[in-house]
Amino acid sequence: MIGGGIAGAATALYLARDGVRVTLVEGAVIGGGASGANAGSLHAQIPHDPFRNLGAAWAGAFQPVVTLLARSLGMWRELEADLGCDLEIAFGGGVMVGATPAECDEIAAKAEIERAAGLDITLLGRNALRDAAPYLAETALGGAFCAIEGKANPMRVAPAYAAAARAAGVTIVAGQGPAAIARTGQGYAVTTGERVIDADRLVIAAGGATGGLAAQLGADLAITSTPIQVCVTEPAEPFVPHLVYCAGEKLSLKQSRVGSILIGGGWDARLDDRGRPVVDAANLSANLRVAMRIVPGIAGLNLVRSWAALVNGTDDWLPIIGELPQAPGAFINYVPWLGFSGGPAAARITADLVLGKPPSLDVPLASFAPKATLNAG
Ligand SMILES: Cc1cc2nc3c(=O)[nH]c(=O)nc-3n(C[C@H](O)[C@H](O)[C@H](O)COP(=O)(O)OP(=O)(O)OC[C@H]3O[C@@H](n4cnc5c(N)ncnc54)[C@H](O)[C@@H]3O)c2cc1C
Structure with a gap:
C-alpha cells in the first residue's frame, strides 16, 4: 500500500x-497530504460549479459518484464506532442556496439527476429555506436540502484509520521520502529509504502523486494536482447547523464543533517559487465576500487561519478505482476532488477488488476502472 x-x-x-x-x-x-488539510465537508450532492460548467451530460456521467458518495456517507455514520474515536462528525445536512431564479432552476435540474442516482433531495422555496436556515441572507431565493451531508475533522481521520490499521496488524513505514515501485517476477518491489518491500499485490493510493507512481508501471492516468485554499474564523456561538453551498459562486461553509466557521469552496491557491501551495490573498478576499453575502452573520468574526494544499483531481471528476490493465496485481484507489467524503467507500471497494471478491457496496464501478492507456515511457 x-x-x-x-x-x-x-x-x-x-x-x-x-x-x-x-x-x-x-x-x-500519515494524513499530511490533502486528507489532513481539507475542509472536512461530507458531500453527496453533485457540485454545482462543474454542473454549470460541464452541463447535464457530464452530471449524468457523474451519477455513479453520487452513489459512491451516498454509500460512503453511510459508512461515515458508523465510523466513530468502527474506529473507536471521536472524529467530530456531525450530519446537519447540506443546503445549496440559489440567489436568482436562474440559479434555482439549475438547482432543480441538478436535483432531478441526483434523485435518479438515489439521493434524497428536497427543494426549498424562499419561505421554507428561511425557516430551515434563518442565518441565510435575505437574498436567498430557494435551494436544495440533502439530509445525509455533514462534516468531520480531517485532522483526526487518516490518523484514526492508521491507528486502527496498526491495531489490525498493518505495518506502517513512514517518513522515508517518496517510495519508488518496480515489477519483480512475482509482483512488485517498493523502495522506501533504505528498505525494499516485496509484495504480491500493490495498492497505489497516493493522492495527487498517484499518476507518477502508476507511470512507473507503464500506466498513463490523467490525474491533476491543483493548489486550493480554505480559511477558518474564530469560534462563534452555534448558528450554522448545515453544510452551506451556493449555486452562483464557489462556496462551502460550515461551523465546526468548537464554533469556528470553515470557509472554502475550491478557490485557487498558488504555488510559491519552491512549488509549495500558498494562499492567494485576492482569492481569499473574494471567497470571504461570497461567504458574507450568503451568511451575513459571519461578518463580525476574525479570521484566524488560512491554508493551501494540493487537491487531487481528474478533468471528468470520475474516480479511478481498480486493477491496472498494464500491471496485474497493482490497484489504484483514487477519488478526485471529494476524496475525503468518498474515502471510506472507495477503500472498502478497493479492498474487495484486491481480494477478488464482489464489491460489498452497491456502486456502479464500470466508469471508474483504470483505462488501458500505455504511457510513452
Ligand atoms: C484545501 C482542500 C480542501 C478540500 N476539501 C474537501 C472537502 O471538504 N471534502 C472532501 O470530500 N474532499 C475535500 N478535499 C479533497 C480531499 O481532501 C482529497 O480528495 C482526499 O483527501 C484524497 O485522499 P488521498 O488519501 O487519496 O490523498 P492524500 O491525502 O493526498 O494522501 C496521499 C498520501 O500519499 C503520500 N505519497 C505520495 N506519493 C508517495 C510516494 N511516492 N511514496 C510514499 N507516499 C507517497 C503523501 O505523502 C500523502 O500522505 C479537499 C482538498 C483540499 C486540498
Whole structure:
C-alpha cells in the first residue's frame, strides 16, 4: 500500500481485517497530504460549479459518484464506532442556496439527476429555506436540502484509520521520502529509504502523486494536482447547523464543533517559487465576500487561519478505482476532488477488488476502472 492519506490508511485497515498481511508505505506523515488539510465537508450532492460548467451530460456521467458518495456517507455514520474515536462528525445536512431564479432552476435540474442516482433531495422555496436556515441572507431565493451531508475533522481521520490499521496488524513505514515501485517476477518491489518491500499485490493510493507512481508501471492516468485554499474564523456561538453551498459562486461553509466557521469552496491557491501551495490573498478576499453575502452573520468574526494544499483531481471528476490493465496485481484507489467524503467507500471497494471478491457496496464501478492507456515511457 502506498499512501497514508484516508485512501491508503482505510484500504490498509479493510484489507487487514480481511486477513491480508499489509505494509503501508507513507513517504511523509500519515494524513499530511490533502486528507489532513481539507475542509472536512461530507458531500453527496453533485457540485454545482462543474454542473454549470460541464452541463447535464457530464452530471449524468457523474451519477455513479453520487452513489459512491451516498454509500460512503453511510459508512461515515458508523465510523466513530468502527474506529473507536471521536472524529467530530456531525450530519446537519447540506443546503445549496440559489440567489436568482436562474440559479434555482439549475438547482432543480441538478436535483432531478441526483434523485435518479438515489439521493434524497428536497427543494426549498424562499419561505421554507428561511425557516430551515434563518442565518441565510435575505437574498436567498430557494435551494436544495440533502439530509445525509455533514462534516468531520480531517485532522483526526487518516490518523484514526492508521491507528486502527496498526491495531489490525498493518505495518506502517513512514517518513522515508517518496517510495519508488518496480515489477519483480512475482509482483512488485517498493523502495522506501533504505528498505525494499516485496509484495504480491500493490495498492497505489497516493493522492495527487498517484499518476507518477502508476507511470512507473507503464500506466498513463490523467490525474491533476491543483493548489486550493480554505480559511477558518474564530469560534462563534452555534448558528450554522448545515453544510452551506451556493449555486452562483464557489462556496462551502460550515461551523465546526468548537464554533469556528470553515470557509472554502475550491478557490485557487498558488504555488510559491519552491512549488509549495500558498494562499492567494485576492482569492481569499473574494471567497470571504461570497461567504458574507450568503451568511451575513459571519461578518463580525476574525479570521484566524488560512491554508493551501494540493487537491487531487481528474478533468471528468470520475474516480479511478481498480486493477491496472498494464500491471496485474497493482490497484489504484483514487477519488478526485471529494476524496475525503468518498474515502471510506472507495477503500472498502478497493479492498474487495484486491481480494477478488464482489464489491460489498452497491456502486456502479464500470466508469471508474483504470483505462488501458500505455504511457510513452
Ligand atoms: C484545501 C482542500 C480542501 C478540500 N476539501 C474537501 C472537502 O471538504 N471534502 C472532501 O470530500 N474532499 C475535500 N478535499 C479533497 C480531499 O481532501 C482529497 O480528495 C482526499 O483527501 C484524497 O485522499 P488521498 O488519501 O487519496 O490523498 P492524500 O491525502 O493526498 O494522501 C496521499 C498520501 O500519499 C503520500 N505519497 C505520495 N506519493 C508517495 C510516494 N511516492 N511514496 C510514499 N507516499 C507517497 C503523501 O505523502 C500523502 O500522505 C479537499 C482538498 C483540499 C486540498
